[in-house]
Amino acid sequence: MPGPFTITPSSTLVTLEDDKRQGTATFTVKNDTARRIRATARLIVPTESPAASWLTIMQPGEASETPELPGTVRLFDLGETETYLVKIAAPSDAVPSTHTFRLVVADETNPDDNFTESPDISVVLNKKPDPPPPPPKFPVWVIPVILVVLVIIVLAIVLLTRDTTPTPTETPTPTVTATFTPPPNVLQLDPGFPHFGTAFVGNDFFLGDDPVNIQEFSFASVAEFEASGVDSFGNPCTGFISSSAIFAVEIADTPSSDLAFFFQSTNGDTTLIMLDPFGLVRCNDDVQGFQPGLNFSPIELGTYFIWIGSKEDGRAISGSLLVTSDCRNFFNC
Numbered sequence: 001m002p003g004p005f006t007i008t009p010s011s012t013l014v015t016l017e018d019d020k021r022q023g024t025a026t027f028t029v030k031n032d033t034a035r036r037i038r039a040t041a042r043l044i045v046p047t048e049s050p051a052a053s054w055l056t057i058m059q060p061g062e063a064s065e066t067p068e069l070p071g072t073v074r075l076f077d078l079g080e081t082e083t084y085l086v087k088i089a090a091p092s093d094a095v096p097s098t099h100t101f102r103l104v105v106a107d108e109t110n111p112d113d114n115f116t117e118s119p120d121i122s123v124v125l126n127k128k129p130d131p132p133p134p135p136p137k138f139p140v141w142v143i144p145v146i147l148v149v150l151v152i153i154v155l156a157i158v159l160l161t162r163d164t165t166p167t168p169t170e171t172p173t174p175t176v177t178a179t180f181t182p183p184p185n186v187l188q189l190d191p192g193f194p195h196f197g198t199a200f201v202g203n204d205f206f207l208g209d210d211p212v213n214i215q216e217f218s219f220a221s222v223a224e225f226e227a228s229g230v231d232s233f234g235n236p237c238t239g240f241i242s243s244s245a246i247f248a249v250e251i252a253d254t255p256s257s258d259l260a261f262f263f264q265s266t267n268g269d270t271t272l273i274m275l276d277p278f279g280l281v282r283c284n285d286d287v288q289g290f291q292p293g294l295n296f297s298p299i300e301l302g303t304y305f306i307w308i309g310s311k312e313d314g315r316a317i318s319g320s321l322l323v324t325s326d327c328r329n330f331f332n333c
Contacts, residue, residue: 002032002116003032003114003115003116003117004031004032004033004037004039004107004114004115004116005029005030005031005032005039005076005105005116006029006030006032006116007027007028007029007103007105007116007117007118007119008027008028008029008030009025009026009027009028009103009118009119009121010025010026010027010028011025012119012120012121012122013121013122013124014088014121014122014123014124015124015126016088016090016123016124016125016126017126020089021089021090021091021092021094021125022087022088022089022090023088023123024085024086024087024088025085025086025088025103025121026083026084026085026086027083027084027085027086027103027118028081028082028083029041029076029081029082029083029084029103029105029116030079030080030081031076031077031078031079031080031081033078034078035078036075036076036077036078037075037076037107037108038073038074038075038076038107038108038109039073039074039075039076039082039105039106039107039108040071040072040073040074040105040106040108040111041057041068041072041074041084041103041104041105041106042057042070042103042104042106043055043057043086043101043102043103043104044101044102044103044104044117045099045100045101046099046100049099049100049101050094050099051088051090051099051100051101051123054088054089054090054091054094054099054123055086055087055088055101056086056087056089057084057085057086058085058086058087059288060074060082060083060085064085066288067087069211069264069288071264072288072289073108084103084105086101086103086121088123090123090125094125095125096125096126096127097125098122098123098124098125099122099123099125100120100121100122100123101120101121101123102117102118102119102120102121103117103118103121104116104117104118182232182233182280183230183232183234185229185230186229186230186231186232186281187227187228187229187230187231187237187273187281187283189245189273189275189281189305189307190243190244191244191245191248191275191305192243192244192245193244194244194245194246194247194248194305194306195219195222195242195244195245195246195247196215196217196246196247197247197248198247198248198249198250198303199214199215199247199248199249199250200249200250200252201249201250201251201252201253201323202252202253211262211322211323211324212322212323212324213320213321213322214249214321214322214323215247215320215321216319216320216321217246217247217308217317217318217319217320217321218316218317218318219316219317219318220316221240221310221313221314221315221316221317222242222246223240223241223242223309223310223313223314224241224242224243225240225241225243226238226239226240226241226313227239227240227241227271227273227283227307227309230283231273231280231281231282231283232280232281232282233280233282235282235283235284236283236285237271237273237281237283238271238283238285238309238311239270239271239273239285239307239309239310239311240309240310240311240312240313240314240315241271241273241307241308241309242307245275245305245306245307246306246307246308247305247306247308247321248303248304248305248306249261249303249304249306249323250302250303250304251277251299251300251301251302251303251304252301253301257297257298257299257325258295258296258297258298258299258325259295259296259297259299259323259324259325260293260294260295260296260323260324260325261274261293261294261295261296261304261306261321261322261323262287262288262291262292262293262321262322262323262324263291263292263293263308263319263320263321263322264291264319264320264322265290265291265317265318265319266318266319266320267315267316267317267318267319268290268310268311268312268315269286269290269310269311269312270290270291270292270308270309270310270311270317270319271283271284271285271292271308271309271310271311272284272285272292272293272294272306272307272308272309273306273307273308273309274294274304274305274306274307275304275305276296276300276302276304277300277301277302277303277304278300278302282294306321308321
C-alpha cells in the first residue's frame with residue numbers, strides 16, 4: 001500500500017570532501033492524503049553502521065543550527081509540503097567509505113503501519129586532505145637576546161625618568177557593589193503545595209545526550225487565574241495557571257554545570273513558569289514551536305517550583321516534562 005507522503009531528496013549522493021567532513025541532505029515531503037496529518041520523522045541506518053551518530057534532523061528554517069527533538073510533530077495540511085534538513089557530520093578519525101541512510105515520515109496516530117520511506121541516500125566520505133607542511137622553526141637563540149635588550153631599555157628609562165618627590169598618601173575610595181533590581185511589575189507567585197509532588201535530583205541522577213523524561217502529566221484544567229506582567233528578567237509571562245505549583249524539582253547535587261527544563265505538550269499550546277531557589281520568577285512561551293523551555297546556568301542547589309499553563313482557559317494539559325544538560329537537543333542555552 002502506498003504511503004501517505006511523497007519524499008523527494010534534493011540528491012541521493014552527499015560527498016564529504018572538506019576538512020570539516022560535514023554536509024547536508026534536503027528532503028521535500030508532501031502530504032498525498034485527503035486529510036490533515038500530524039507527522040513524525042526518523043532516520044534509518046543499516047545495522048552497525050557508524051553513520052548513525054553522524055546524522056541529525058534539524059529544526060525548520062533556512063539557517064537553523066538547532067536539532068529537532070526526537071518525536072517532534074509537524075502538521076501537514078491537505079497537499080502541503082515540508083522541508084526536512086539532515087545535517088551530516090563525520091568525526092575526524094572516520095575511515096573513508098560509503099554509507100547509506102533513509103528518511104522515514106510517519107502518521108503520528110499509526111507510525112508503524114502508515115509511513116513513507118525516502119530512497120537510499122549515499123554518503124561518501126573521502127580521504128581527509130593531508131595537513132600543510134609545518135612552518136620553519138623559529139631560531140630560539142633570538143629570544144634571550146631580545147629579553148636582554150628589553151631589560152637594558154627598561155632600566156635606562158626607569159633611571160632617567162625617576163622622580164624623587166615624595167608621593168602624597170591618597171584616601172581610598174569606597175567600592176560600590178552592584179545589586180540586582182527586578183522590574184516593577186514582576187508576576188507574584190506562591191508555590192504552596194505542588195499538585196503532583198516533588199522529584200529529587202541527586203548525585204545518582206544521570207543525564208546522557210538525550211533529554212530525560214522526569215514526569216508525565218495529564219490533567220483537566222486547574223487554572224485559577226491568567227498570568228500577566230513579566231518575570232524577574234523582564235520577559236513576558238502568559239498562560240492560565242493554578243495558584244499553587246503543579247510540580248517541583250529539588251536539586252540536591254548538580255549533575256552538570258547547567259540544566260534545561262522543557263515541556264513537550266501533546267495537547268495544544270502551553271507556557272512554562274518557574275520559581276528558582278533565589279525566589280526569582282522565570283517565564284517562557286515558545287522556545288521551539290509551541291513548546292516552552294527554560295535554561296538555568298549555572299544550576300543552583302535548592303527547590304525549583306513549576307507551573308504549566310495553557311494558552312486557552314479551561315483546556316486540559318498533557319505532555320512530558322523533560323530535563324537535559326545537552327542544550328543542542330532543543331535550543332541554544
